[in-house]
Structure formats: C-alpha cells, structure tokens
Amino acid sequence: GRAPVEGARTPAAGNAARIVSLSPALTRTVCMLGGQGAVVGRTPWCEAPDAVIVGTLEDRNLEAIAALHPTLILRQSSTEDPALETVAATSGASVHTWHFDRVEDVRAGLAPLAKLLAAGGIPGAEAAARDLLERHQRAIAAPVRTTLPVLFLFSVDPPMAFGAGTYVDDLWRTMGGANAISKAGYPTLTAEDVIRLAPAAVVVIGRGALPSWIGSASPVQVQVDAPDLLEPSARMLVDGPASLHRVDESIASARSGG
Amino acid sequence: MMQRRPMIGLALMAVASCIAVAARLLVVRTLDGSLVVGWPGPTLGQFRVDAVLVACSAGAALGASGAILQTLLRNPLASPFVLGVTSGAGAGVAFASLAASIAGMAAPTGAALGAPALAGALLALGCVLLLSRRHGALDPITLILGGVIVGAIASAGSTVAEALLPPERRGLLTGWLFGRIPEVPDMGSLAACAAAALGLTGLGAAWGNRLDGAALSDDEARSIGIALGPMRTAMFIGCGVATAATVALCGPIAFVGLLAPHCARALVGARNRILVPAAAVAGAGLLTAADALRQWIDIGGGRLPLGAVTAVFGGVAFLVLLRRTAAGWMA
Amino acid sequence: MMQRRPMIGLALMAVASCIAVAARLLVVRTLDGSLVVGWPGPTLGQFRVDAVLVACSAGAALGASGAILQTLLRNPLASPFVLGVTSGAGAGVAFASLAASIAGMAAPTGAALGAPALAGALLALGCVLLLSRRHGALDPITLILGGVIVGAIASAGSTVAEALLPPERRGLLTGWLFGRIPEVPDMGSLAACAAAALGLTGLGAAWGNRLDGAALSDDEARSIGIALGPMRTAMFIGCGVATAATVALCGPIAFVGLLAPHCARALVGARNRILVPAAAVAGAGLLTAADALRQWIDIGGGRLPLGAVTAVFGGVAFLVLLRRTAAGWMA
Amino acid sequence: MSALRFQSPIIARGAFMFAPGEVAPSAGRVTVLIGPNGGGKTTALRAAAGMLAPEQGAILLDGAPVHTMPAAQRAARMALVAQRPEVGAPFSVRDVVALGRVLRPASPERIAHALARSGLTQLADRPFHALSGGQQQRVAVARAFAQHEPGGVLLLDEAFAAVDPPEAAALVREIRAEAAAGATVLAATHDLSVASALADDVWCIAGGRSTAFGAARELLTRAALPSLLGVAVAEAHGSRGTIAVADYGGILPEAPR
Amino acid sequence: MSALRFQSPIIARGAFMFAPGEVAPSAGRVTVLIGPNGGGKTTALRAAAGMLAPEQGAILLDGAPVHTMPAAQRAARMALVAQRPEVGAPFSVRDVVALGRVLRPASPERIAHALARSGLTQLADRPFHALSGGQQQRVAVARAFAQHEPGGVLLLDEAFAAVDPPEAAALVREIRAEAAAGATVLAATHDLSVASALADDVWCIAGGRSTAFGAARELLTRAALPSLLGVAVAEAHGSRGTIAVADYGGILPEAPR
C-alpha cells in the first residue's frame, strides 16, 4: 500500500526505472550508461537538468524523494542511511550505495550499476558499460612519456594535491607516470613545500589564474580544465586518461621546447 | 523597559510556536514549486511529526540553557556555545569518525554519533568547570573565558580530525557539523533531549526566583539564602547536559541558544520564572519555524542549510524586537 | 592582580615574538619529514619573509583591535569577530565567488578577493554601527548584540552562497574561509594591513589614557573630557577597517583577536597605553608562531589548517597565563 | 533571639588583617560600627554574614560558625544590606524587595509592608534602575526588612549614607523597633547623628582591630569620640536626647567667613 | 572664575521633570544642594556637567550651553564626582586619579598632591578594587582635584557619604580653599553637619523644582530646615560656628531608652 502523496508525479508504467541519484559522479555514470531519461531526482551539482533537486547526500529531502516514487536510489558513501531505506520501502525502491575511492572502485561499480539500469528498462546499459570499460582499458594502455615525478594540484591557494591512492594517482601511475606526492590522500601543502618538491612539472587541474610563484616550483607548468579528473565517474575512466595524455603532451613539449 | 504583562508575551510566543509547528506539519513545497497544505499520510506524516519533535526538544533545550547562562554569567553574549560543550561534542564526533576510519570500520552515523557527541560534550564541560574553579567557587568571568577557550581548542581538534579523514568521509562529518533536524531521529537521543529540555525548563522555572537572585551582587545573593556556588555548578551542569543531548541529536545548532533568550526577554521581561520557559518556547518555535521555512524556500540549489535559515530568521526577529522594545539587556 | 612592571611583560612578549619570527624564517620540516634549519636562499627566503610580514601585520591588527574592543565594550568576550566584520568579509567573498560563477568568469583568487572582502566587511560594520545608535550615541550592549547578529546573518549568507556554488569552486571558497597566511601575498593588501596594524596600534597607544578613561562610568568618562561617542565611533571604525584589511589579506582568522589581548593583559596589565601595543605584539607573535608550528607538524595529511593551530597554541598559552597570574579580566 | 559572636576571627585580605578579638553584639540592642575608612567595618559585617571564611577563630551564630552554615538557613536568621547594592537585571522595585523572601513564602502583604517601611510604596512598580541613589539604597533596606524575621540578625552597611533625613528618621524608628522586638542589629555608619539615634552600643574598629566596644552613652560623647575617630565633636540637644556631631566647622553668625 | 547658570532648563526623565527655574550658583562660594531622595540633586549636577540635554532652557557655563560644549573644553573648566564612582578595569589608585588629567599635562607632583589632599598617599599603589567603599569615594574626589583648575567648577554628588569624619574634615577644608581661590562649588549632601561646614549658599531641590536658594546662614537653621526637609533639626555649637543636625533622636542620660 503506497501512501497517497501530495504533488506526486504519476508513477511510470511497468518496470521503467525512476532514479534518484545523490551523487554527481553516479548521475554522470548513469547518463553515460544511457539512463539520462530515467533520472528524476538529483543533487544541485548533478548534470541532469530534467530531474528535480532532492538535496544532497547529507541533507536529502525525504518527502521530496518519496514524492518522486523512485525505483532506484543511488548514493556514494561509506555509510548506510536507514531513514532513506524507510522512504524507499514506501515506494518499493531499492537503495544502492557505492564507495568510490580508487579507480578500481569505479571500474568495479560499473557492471552492477548497468545491471540495475538494465533491469529498470534501459536495455543498452550493460553493453554500454562493457564498451566504457574497453575504452578505458584502451585509454590507459598507452603509456605517458613523462616518467619523472609530476605534481597534480586541484587547488592553488592553498596548494592541495592528489596524493597516493587517489584516482588521479591511480590513472597516472597505471599509465607509467610518477606522482611527486607519496603521501596518501589529498594533502594541503605550502608554496614552499611545492618548490622543495621540485617536481618535473606542476599540473593544475581547474580554471582560474595561476599564482606567479608556481613558476619557481618547476620550469613546466600545465593547466588543464578537465572536469573529468575532478569526479570519480565513468567519465573519469574514459576521458580522464585522455586528459592526462594531453597533460603529458604539454609537459613533453614544454620540456623539449625549454 | 519594564514588562508589565509577561504572561501576554508568553502566550503570544506560544501561539507563534504553535503556528510554526502546524506549518511544519501541514505545509510543504512540492516539486513543481507550489506550496501545498495537507496531511501526507502516515509514513511521511511520521517524518514530519518526528522532525517537529526534534526541533521542539532541541530548540527548547537550547533556549532554556541560553536564558539560564545569560542570567548566571551576567553576560548577554553567553549561550550554550560559550560553555565549550557544542565544540566538545563536535570534536567527539570528529574523533569517533577518525577512529572508525583508521580502524577500517564504517563511518558512524545517526544513533552511533550520540555516544561520542555526549562524551565529547561532557569532557569539555568537565574541563571548563575544573578550569573555572577559583578559591572553590565558580567565577563567571573565568568560566566564560575558559568555555570559549576549551571550545576553541575542541573546534581545532575537529578541524584536525576532519583534515585527516579521507575525503569521502569528510563530507559526512561536515554535514553533521552544520547541524540538521533529522526526520528519522534516533528515538533514544530524542527522548533524552526532550527529557533534558523539559527538565531544564522546569528547573529554571522552579528556581526562577533564585536565578533572579543571582542578578544581585554575590554577597547580596548569598545573603538572601542562595547557595551561589552549588547553584551555579548545578545549573552549568544542567545546561551542559541539555546542550550535549541536543548536539547528540542534531549536531551543533548555532544561534538559537543566543537569540531565543533575547527574543523572549524582549517579550516577557527578565524574571527567570517566566523567562526560562519563554526562552524554551522561543527556541522551539524558532527552530521549528526555521525548519519549516527551509522546506518552502527554494533558491535554485535545493533546501537551504538549517543554520543559515535559523540565523537569518532568528537574527531578523531579534533585531525587530530590539528596535521595537527599545529594551535591551538592561533597564 | 596589579601589574607592577608592564614594561618587563612587554619586553618578554617582544622577545617571544622575535623567537617565533626567527623560527618561522629558519626552520621547516620538509614533506619527507626532516627538520631543516637554515636560510633557504633568496626565492624560498622571500616566501618566508613575506609570510612573516603577513602574519605579523594580521596578528598585530587583530590583537590591537581585540584589546581596544574589549576595553570599549567592557566585555571580555569582545573581539573583532563580534563586530560582524569578519563574517561580513566572508559573505563578500562568498557572493563574489557566486557572482563570478554565475557570470561564467574564473573564480576570483588572491588579490581579487581583497575588494569583495573589504566591501563585505565595511557593509557589515556600517549595519552594526547604524543598528547600535541609540539616542545618538553608540551603546556598548546594543553594539555587541548587533554585531553578533549581523555577523550571524552574514555567515548565513556565506553558507547559502557556498551551497549554491558548484563543488569545484566550493573548495576554493572553503579554503579561503578557513583563513591562511599567504606566502606570496598581494602586496597592496599586505601594505594596507600593515598600515592598518601600525595605525591602530599607534592610535591605541596614543589614546591609551582616553581608552583607560572609558573604563569609568559613562558620566565620569565624559566628565574627565573624553568625547565618548566620537571616540567609540572612531575606534570601532578603526578596528573594523583594520579587521577588514586583515580578512582581505588572510581570510577570517579566528581567536587571535580574542586571545592575544587576554594573554597581553595577563602580562602587562590593563593600562591601554601599553596593553594595545602588547596585544599587537602578542597577536603578531601568536600568528607567526602558529604559522611556524604548522610548518613543523606533520600528522600525515599535509599542513594543518592555520585556525586549528592558532586555537590550540593560543588557547593553551592563554590557559597557562590565566592559571599562572590568577588574574583575569578584572582585579 | 539570635546570638552573634565574634570569637577572635582572623581574616587576611591582602595586606589587611581583620582581627577584632572577642566581640558579642547583644541581641535586642543596636550595635553601631564606627571607625575610619578601611578600618574593617565592611569586613566585619561581611564576615558576620558568612561571606568570608576566617583563617583562625570563628564567627558564631547561636554557637554555629556562620560561614559554613547552609545559605538558606543563614538567610532565615540574618539579613544583610551591602554597602553598594547591585541589581544586574531590569527588575522592578517590588521584584527586588521580593528577593528578600526568595526561599520562603512571601505574601504580597509582607512585601508591601517592607516597601512601606522604607517609604517605597509609591515607587513599587518603577524599574529599580530608574530610581535615584538614595531610593535604590532604601530598596536594599526594604529587601532586608522583607527577609528579616523577629529575633533575627540585621547587618546594615552604611544603609543610611544616601538616604534623606526624613526617610533616615523613619528607618531609625523601624530599626530600633526591630531591636526592641529582639533583633540583633549591627549597623556601620559614619554619620554621628544617625549613630546617636540608633546606637545602644558602639563598636569602633580601626586597622582591623576593635579599638572600643561599649555603651553608646559612654562612647558617643564629646569626651570619647575625638580620640576614637580623630575628629572634633560637638553636641546638640535634640528633643529626645543628646546628639553627637562631627565638628567640621559651622555657620558663623553675620561675620564674613 | 567661571559662571554657572541654570536658565530654566527642563529635563524629563521618565515621569520625573526637572525644572528648577533660574538659579546661578556664585563663583567663589560653595553651594550645597539638599533635598529629598529623588528630588533632583543628581539630575541637577549631571545636567550642570553637560550629561543631560535640556528640552527647554539651558545650563550655561560662561554663557555657553554646557551640554553642547566639546567634552575636552568642558573638562578643563569643570570636574564631576559622581554619586557612584565606577572603575571597570584593574587600575591602581594612582592610575584612576591620573585620569583626571587624561587630556592635559599631568606632572607626577600634581597627581601626588591630589592624592595627598584626599588622604590617599599611602594607598596610591594599591589596586582600586582592593579599597574600602569610603576609600574608593575619596579616589573619585582626588581625581576631581587632579582635574580641577583654579577658578573652575567642582560638582560633588554626595562625595562625603562614605567618607570617615577626619577625612571629611580634611575634604571640607580643601573644598573651601578651592572656593576661596575662586572655584564655583556645587555639592549635594544629606549630612547637615557637612552642609553646615561647607555651605555658603544652600539650594534645596524637591520634586525637580527649587524650593529654596539662599545663604546658608538663613537656610541651615533650626527655623528654616524642618519645613525644607521635613525633619526635626537640632543645633550644636562647634568651635567654629553653629552646626545644624538632623534630630533622629539621641542619647538619653542614664535612663533606659
């Protein structure tokens, strides 16, 4: 017995999936698997304009979610959310939680997600997933030319880096590169730290003006506007390596040019 | 300004709070943007009821604590926050998250956060009380400074723990540190917080005259029979425990404990017998109203954070009262 | 406790601050964990010199503001923060970031944040001053409450702006809101902050006796010739502008403005002629020491946030002084 | 009737040492405390009220040390008017007076009576902070009246200093009536005309020590006072006895001063 | 010599209306303010010090309204001792007294002299808050002495209320000396013995209105005072003139009271 809910949309016919995603990365992956039409609820940062905003992972609007009558609720977290399970139960939805830390996590999550989408009336999802994985494998198979340690920053003021065990570190090292940071996680550095590291190149992922001191850290500085490297989605698997190759090209040409 | 009719002020506030409760229970903004009035059925209705219970318990506990602390510390800036308890609870949760992360366990959520929050809060309270014993008695100035400092150190501790957490766990902690009204609360925490709110409000009302007496100089307060030292200690512990219960339930909720007593004072005057219950009602109403408002306002990015709505709504209410009554802290 | 030898206290603090400066200039721990002592050559040396200049200017401005505000507001909890200026600057930066994001422009960083920070700070200060005019004169209690409320509303504004920002821009803002000591500061902002620090400290020292006079009742202060209203307004604006300059340079740095004056008071006594410079020295030393400590401590996650180190270091220093001198705010 | 007894208490306050020896103000009598500024009158009254813990000796109320007595129990038998009353909240006069009975039943009549005795009936609903200095002082006295039970102890620290003459006359009458009803009254004052009207006994404290304790008739005289207080004293003959008065100078007839 | 003049100022403070009419205390003379509690003495002195803005009329110092005068300029010619001195910071006695010269050069000798005149030389380095009530009041008077320049105005609001008799005698001498040197002195007191010694003129204020203004010789008498103050008055004959004293009662020889 489903409770009558004010303002509810008519439930979709049959077993068609109605997806609420509480993770921008998962939303992106779902879209890449062909499920963009099925996403009905999202966070403010998800790129799925037809879906309504139902909050964030930490502050999800349970009533809004219930009103959407979802069949699938997708989360990216290392914890469960019992309240969300309660809501899901009222509309017969299931809650699925992934935990993406490393590249392998993202890869491993792809097939189960595709299977869920396929069961929800998106038949091409599993094939799309296989295709994505293949493209990923191809993309990372080509080695990079830069083997000297490179520093990847996602913020410059203060400098914050991709450290060991992050997905950028995973990709880059799989492709034969070396990360200047051996610490795990996303350490905050000082400008002096960066200069003392003396990496072969400083790569700044993102937009915005670079501070002048970066020049003292390394003769080679590369700035890439690569959103694919800023979220652990399928796009990171496929386009991330390409972005890193572009970075590698820039480094190589700068080094040979300089 | 002297308040001649405190009961009218209290009744006004009670009515306003009931309106806030009704609004939270019955009005939501639907996905297509229109406000809809009505009861959503048992399941969703339960969410609303629980959210209201949480907001009322937490708001009342914070409001009553703030009123008592402002009286006892003789400082209009006093609030549960200055006891260091809020930050202590935050640090407790942050370190519990860190410990879980290091031990490779799942990040604690919901009810599992209650225990570390409580532990952190009580530890901080203990430190503050120890620090502010002077010649055997609690000294208000030392207490207020000690509370702020212990709170600062505890906040620093949370920041450090936060910095050490892996990023995917960090969001959860940050979310918690913002404060929220859980729609599916841990019932034990809710019961504890409600009991603390009722108990503290009752104590404040019952001891209202003694609290009034604390407005006199120390000598005069003692001479009329108030055991100032024990009363201060008991009240601080009571406020600390109530705040800890609130933080365990909702995370740290700012401003309610500071603003609600001032709003109440502007309406019912300074006699604690009525001020403490009024501040509890004001806190409950304020938090419920903020939680209701948050369901209705959509500026394009989903619901606003609770703390932001509370600060704006409570802040504006307070400024209006401050201007209107031309009464402030004193005279 | 009466302080008999304030100059000795001031000298002690100056020496401690110099040690902090030397430590920041000459000692770092590299990322691989070894402590390195020595001058690193011109490039890195310039970073360190600039960081020291920033920390000293910002710390001095905050310390002097805090001392002046505690005296004028007659409240030991007063600090540049309670003026609402810090939060106002934060809101300015948050809305500037949001505007840039909506306009599709690059996120403002570094020097580009100075202007919105200053604008937000001055706007908040203006609101607070307007709100606390009572019968033509500034009333300390209204000012302190007005400042807290305006600050709360401004913080809420930042939270909202933050919530509306896309996540990749949010990190930048959050980083800024934590406060930091830039090693490559915008020279204009640095000059402004240093000038504000020097000016405010000089003003506080020069007007030290008048500030002392503000400790009397309002009538008595006026009767000895102090134009209380204009002095309060001038000093609040001075403190507000100095704080704004600091926030524009470093972001909001908590606790220094609260702790440094208390540390200074414990060492040199309450006469503002010496207290204000001493608080400036204490603030400079505290912030430099915290920044130095940050370079040495490595608990695995990179450098700790400045605010955390400041709170722990300053908090512990204050607690020691509080215990040692058995002197507090008063007598 | 309560018996208050200073049993050689010793109380150090910074450089100042309060050591008055054995003194026992009598119940049913008014003992007036006189002495130089900083002599220790306030210290004596605060100690009697249990606010200061003697390092040696004791101050006993019916045989029990006052400073360890539970505050409520002490308050039921002893009321204090402090030298400088403070009210840190926007209360009305009536609110403040009612605080005298914060722990015990307070009938509105009782509060009204206390207000009337201090001449505050008209001012009962005014905010305390809108009163003049002398009116505020009378509020503190009214609070003590509300608190006081017959046979208890009344401690008055310069309770007359800011009070106008007619109200002072009324307060003198009220306080003497309390003493007549069995109260032990200890009142500090610098005003010899108040002392003359109020005192049965006089206790002079200087430098923390008792320099004299005795009947007013013997100590409040032109002969005894100058050596006790260090000031010239004149005497006036009032309608109800001799009044001692400090001779600071006076009005000379006609001739320019 | 400064001329202070109340030119029918009207000042409303809640229900209270201060409207004393035209009054001009003379320079070179001491005018003592007497009257009931809440009569308006403090209001008069605060208004004279420029702390209250009259709604009508004015209070003029040498022809200029005091409340619009720049504070520094006013302070150079007029010093106020408030009824209730407050010091909100841990200053020493000397620090507080030096505040009297906060805007003008203060030689250490001048501060020392002001301290000596109030009998505070021994206490100069003590923390203000460790003093007794009367000592604190004398600090406020010393600050006014430090501030006062010959020929200026001294406004004393019950500056003697907590002061012991020998120090009061000394202060009376000092203040009369200032008046002799040209000061305009306005002093409120309830103590008729102080008034007798201090006053050249008497200004009686009740209910916000002047009820009398005239020579002390005429007003401080057994004949005039009872109707002004509503209290019986006796007279003592001191070594330097007649002393008026409020007759609250006195000491009866031998017979039990």
Ligand SMILES: Nc1ncnc2c1ncn2[C@@H]1O[C@H](COP(=O)(O)OP(=O)(O)OP(=O)(O)O)[C@@H](O)[C@H]1O
């Ligand atoms: N802040 C205030 N608000 C309203 N009314 C006030 C205020 N201060 C004083 N008053 C009123 O003004 C009147 C005169 O007070 P004032 O202090 O001038 O009397 P006074 O003659 O100095 O009395 P006292 O002998 O007690 O010192 C009183 O009736 C008092 O109630």
Ligand SMILES: Nc1ncnc2c1ncn2[C@@H]1O[C@H](COP(=O)(O)OP(=O)(O)OP(=O)(O)O)[C@@H](O)[C@H]1O
């Ligand atoms: N808080 C304190 N710390 C140190 N010494 C103090 C403190 N309070 C009072 N004293 C000292 O105790 C002594 C006695 O003070 P007390 O107030 O008892 O005098 P008193 O006789 O009441 O004087 P007064 O006539 O001025 O009221 C004084 O020398 C004073 O300096």
Ligand SMILES: [Mg+2]
């Ligand atoms: Mg005394």
Ligand SMILES: [Mg+2]
């Ligand atoms: Mg007066």
